[in-house]
Amino acid sequence: MTAAIRFKLSTMMFLEFFIWGAWFVTLGTYLLSNLETSATQVGVAFLTQSIGAIVAPFIIGLIADRFFPAQRILAILHLAGAALLWFASTAESFDNFYPIILVYMILYMPTLALVNSVSFRQMQDPSKEFPPIRVLGTLGWIVAGLTIGWLNWEQNGNLAMTFRMAAIASAILGVFSFTLPNTPPVKAGGSTSLGDIMGLEAIGLLKNRSYLTFFLASVAICIPLAFYYNFTNPFLNELGMESAAGKQSMGQMSELLFMLLMPFFFIRLGVKKMLAIGMFAWVLRYVLFAYGNADANYWMLIGGIVLHGICYDFFFVTGQIYTDRLAGDRFKSAAQGMITLATYGVGMLMGSLLSGMIVDNYALPAGGHAWQNIWLIPAGIAGVVLLLFLLLFKDKAIANQTSGAPEVPELQKRVV
Template sequence: MSGIIRTKLSVMMFLEFFIWGAWFVTMGTYLGKSLQASGTQIGTAYATQSLGAIIAPFIIGLIADKYFPAQKILGILHLAGGGLLWYGTTVSNFEGFYPIILLYMIIYMPTLALVNSVSFKQMANPNKEFPPIRFFGTLGWIIAGTIIGKLAWEQNNTLVLTFKMAAVASIALGLLSFTLPDTPPAKKGQKTTFSEVIGLESIGLLKNRSYLTFFLASVAICVPLAFYYNFTNPFLNEVGMKEAAFKQSWGQWSELIFMAAMPLFFVRLGVKKMLAIGMLTWVVRYVCFAYGNGDANYWMLIAGIVIHGVCYDFFFVTGQLYTDNLAGERFKSAAQGFITLATYGVGMLMGSYISGPIVDSHKTAAGHDWQAIWLIPAGIALGVLVLFLLFFRDKNAIETRPGLDIEEPSAAVQI
């Protein structure tokens, strides 16, 4: 791969996640302060991510993979997405904003798979060449949060600028996409079935009791996960944290650090302990949020943020690798698509619709009873952990390949 292509792919990956990170983290705060949205409405807005994740495989599997070059679809989707994001800044109520963000997420979520397709097509050895390029995606998310925090858009109630910033970046990526190397449709002329699109070919894995336990735990743990993605930024701003979006980006640095250390943990801990530690860390995070504040327990807020690497990597990345090893060569892609659809689609969708009413039910004259709110997802995560420990039996270590070959899910969130 030439230096020019590598640079273009790195910029593509940077912008892909910069766009998402520019508005997603702080949308709850924006909706609450600028559009006077309720917790239920905020949860409904975040549910559009899950709806997009559910629809994305059909756009990729039935359209992109069969008829059009990936880079051109990527360009069209981002140009359209940029226009939608900018238009969203002109509406002044949630009723007008919701259909815009819903349509945007249906457009955006398929691009997560498209940037991977464009990247892999240019690589002779994806195991070694992809991670350095994917790093720029996480960096893009971090830079977006840093800009928002350092420019004090949260404190100044100017978060509408996050959508304008994302819109400009989306248009830039749309234009860049048309200069990317040609990535012709992978399944041109082939017949694609419904079961192939959603990964049902791998459903036989659920006959394995341990994998069924893992699968159900993965869906269930996404319910408390939605509380974090939907309401952490409003919570941190309400309790008085300065530069909240910037400090939340520390979680992505943590993710990178623990990702690099994953092979060492695999060898020493094995599948069951890795997954259990990941779920336990979600409990710890929510307890930290429940008892943290802007004064003496400020350190608990920071701790709840920086353990993100353990929360995400130990459960979701370990789960990807566990699925990959169990599925084998024939069904690995279908299995990754199926688990992604179940977690970030169904699981997160349930979490988004559950979290909003709970936040509303704990509204007070001064804001919210956040301690009571955060103890609910902590309790859910603890319940999932206990059931997982009781029924999961596979204690073997994951077979790791050189370069820690972690497949990127076709439409997953990696935050």
């Protein structure tokens, strides 16, 4: 891969996640403050991500993989997305805002797979070449949060500007995508079944009791995850934290650090301990939020944010590696598609609906919310998921696989 292509792919990845981070982090605060919505409506707005995640495989499987080059579809989706984000910034009510952001997320979520597809097709060794490029995406999210904090849009009530900033970045990426390396469809002229699109080829993995336990835990842990994504920014702003979006970017900084440390921990701890530590971090994060404040316990708020690296990397990244190893070469893509659909689709959808109703239930008559009661609920959910996981996840073959030993034939028989 030439330096020019590497630069283009890195720029693409930076803009891709800058766009998302530019408006998604502060969406809850914008809706509650600017459009004066209920928390339930905030949850409904956030579940557009889940709807987009469910629809995305169909767009990729039925269109991108068969008819058009990936970079052209990426360009068209981002140019359309730019217009939608700009219109979203002008919406004066939730009824006008919601259909715009719903259509936008249906168009945006497929681009997450498209940028990966464009990248992988240019690489000889993705395991070595992809991480340095993907890390630019996390950097883009961080820069978006720091920009919002630096411009004080949260304190000044100018969060509509976040959508316009994202719209400009989306337009730039849309035009820039036409210059990306040609990435022709991989199944031109072929057929794609519903099972291919939804990753149903990998359904046999669920016959493995330990993988079934992990799969269900992944769906369940996305319920407390939705609390974090949907209501952390409104919570921090309500408590009076300055530049909350900028402070939240420390979560992505933590994610970068622990991503680099993953190989060290993975070899020494193995899958079960890594997953368990990740889930325990969820419990700890929400307890810190429950008892934190902007005064003496300010450190608890920062600690809860910084734990994002352990929460995400130790559970989701470890889970992706675990899934990849069990699936084998034949079912790798299908297995990753299945777990993504289950977590960001089904799990986050349930979490978005539940979190909104709970936050509304703990709204105070004088204004604000009983946040301690609210945060202890996702802490409890994560604690129950962790306990059940520790009791039921007992696959002895995993130790051999995580240590680099040859795969166990009996495990392969049960899985495939």
